[in-house]
Amino acid sequence: MTEHLKHFIAGASFEASDGRCINLVNPVTEQVYGSCARGTVEDVDRAVGAARHQLERGAWSQLDGAQRARLLSKLADLVERDTDVLADLDANAIGRSPLEPRRMDLPNAIANLRAATGWANQLEGRTIPSGGYFGAKTLSYTIREPVGVVGAIVPWNSPLMITVWKLAALLAAGCTVVIKPSEETPQSALHLAALAQEAGFPDGVINVVTGYGGEVGRALCEHPHVAKISFTGSPEAGREIQRTAGVLFKRVALELGGKSPQIVFDDASFEDALRGCALGLFVNQGQICAAGSRILVHRSLADRFAAALADAARAVKVGDPRQPDIQMGPVAKKAQFDRVNRYIQLGIDQGASLLAGGVSSPEQGWFVQPTIFANARNGMAIAQDEIFGPVGTVITFDSEDEAVALANDSTYGLAATVWTADLVRAHRVAAAVKAGAVGINCWSPLDANLPWGGVKASGIGREGGFSGALAYTEEKVITVLLPG
Numbered sequence: 001m002t003e004h005l006k007h008f009i010a011g012a013s014f015e016a017s018d019g020r021c022i023n024l025v026n027p028v029t030e031q032v033y034g035s036c037a038r039g040t041v042e043d044v045d046r047a048v049g050a051a052r053h054q055l056e057r058g059a060w061s062q063l064d065g066a067q068r069a070r071l072l073s074k075l076a077d078l079v080e081r082d083t084d085v086l087a088d089l090d091a092n093a094i095g096r097s098p099l100e101p102r103r104m105d106l107p108n109a110i111a112n113l114r115a116a117t118g119w120a121n122q123l124e125g126r127t128i129p130s131g132g133y134f135g136a137k138t139l140s141y142t143i144r145e146p147v148g149v150v151g152a153i154v155p156w157n158s159p160l161m162i163t164v165w166k167l168a169a170l171l172a173a174g175c176t177v178v179i180k181p182s183e184e185t186p187q188s189a190l191h192l193a194a195l196a197q198e199a200g201f202p203d204g205v206i207n208v209v210t211g212y213g214g215e216v217g218r219a220l221c222e223h224p225h226v227a228k229i230s231f232t233g234s235p236e237a238g239r240e241i242q243r244t245a246g247v248l249f250k251r252v253a254l255e256l257g258g259k260s261p262q263i264v265f266d267d268a269s270f271e272d273a274l275r276g277c278a279l280g281l282f283v284n285q286g287q288i289c290a291a292g293s294r295i296l297v298h299r300s301l302a303d304r305f306a307a308a309l310a311d312a313a314r315a316v317k318v319g320d321p322r323q324p325d326i327q328m329g330p331v332a333k334k335a336q337f338d339r340v341n342r343y344i345q346l347g348i349d350q351g352a353s354l355l356a357g358g359v360s361s362p363e364q365g366w367f368v369q370p371t372i373f374a375n376a377r378n379g380m381a382i383a384q385d386e387i388f389g390p391v392g393t394v395i396t397f398d399s400e401d402e403a404v405a406l407a408n409d410s411t412y413g414l415a416a417t418v419w420t421a422d423l424v425r426a427h428r429v430a431a432a433v434k435a436g437a438v439g440i441n442c443w444s445p446l447d448a449n450l451p452w453g454g455v456k457a458s459g460i461g462r463e464g465g466f467s468g469a470l471a472y473t474e475e476k477v478i479t480v481l482l483p484g
């Protein structure tokens, strides 16, 4: 046992009110390496109280945009300073190679904090021409106010980056927050809160309560003084959160799962599409909401493309992610290992052709071989359900209309990619695909200035970009009766 993590509330560390803990397990060795406090309803109440007290005191919410921007900028500098520490914390917790968060998650998180310095200064209102008041003239204008205390509930797959997506935007808007990291990955959120304290954020603006979703997460959703829940995670939990929050008229943003199509037309650059599809399938062991796991390929190149993708899958070096030549570590937890293997077996049973990988045997560490299925149908479980592992399903189409119909034949609508040399077709298909984000000849670009979110079972609301910051504000209209 090497570390024990406590809640961070109003600038200080606390054990759970009943003293209970959750073990943290290393996915490579399956050994317990630490623990964190198992938060209770009382702990949540204490943290929300601290966030509410600070909100009402106004030491953050009443600062002008430039002052908020100054602290956000300091926090960005500190996150940049601690890039390797934060990347290692996330990577070790889920068995990912630290090179990935160093190259992707951390630069994106830092860019988000820097972009938020601009958002803090752009929360402007409008003047609105109106009909007056019983014949007298009026002036109506709007202001943007912080929504209040936010409950930020975060998954385990990219813990720091997703925490920062929420934090940067809500801080720019002047909100205070209680963060609930995943029970598997509390480390980087706690380190981030400590960095915010070092940057000079007033105590109580950022609080972290560790623990289970059904306990800490639910208590946040039910708390009367939490104004908004910003949730990233599974559709199942999202559905429950929306139900709970709905009764209390709480604002909710849901960033949920996906089964994103990558549509490869016959005129696409074969190499570019292959590289993009492999990246979209295998980065972070496929444990990524935007994973491009439904590969729709024109019939004329489907066999060749599927075979090349299978070669790419076999070339991925799987093993202990701390070794420099290893590209893919284990999946993050036992439940994930069982889930991925169950779907691989389902793919075989339902008649898809297994070209690479397959069901893994449970040796030490939850390693899954990158797996490619071909000759699949869109109705199969491996084409409809989010597997959240390194599994790609190749489906053939004959026409553009069929490609669009297949892409949209999903309960999800998070992201999509169109691979083609015909830009007219690319824009036509991008418009026709029902998804929150479409890449043309690129897989799901990460950019702090772009809004991110889904439609259908992929969620409600957008985070990222200026739209993300606006989502943490209420628009208030003020009308003045003018004299004369």
Ligand code: NAD
Residues within 6 Å of the ligand: 153, 154, 155, 156, 157, 158, 162, 180, 181, 182, 183, 211, 212, 213, 214, 216, 217, 218, 221, 232, 233, 234, 235, 237, 238, 240, 241, 255, 256, 257, 258, 288, 289, 290, 386, 388, 414, 453, 454, 458, 459
């Ligand atoms: P999960 O839903 O099991 O848990 C996510 C978080 O919610 C955790 O902190 C968990 O403790 C908490 N939680 C669980 N049940 C809850 C409840 N009833 N009330 C309140 N909180 C609850 O998801 P996960 O396994 O951690 O993450 C994987 C899922 O997240 C996948 O579906 C993935 O696609 C999705 N995801 C989406 C995005 C996006 O931007 N759309 C990004 C990353 C991950």
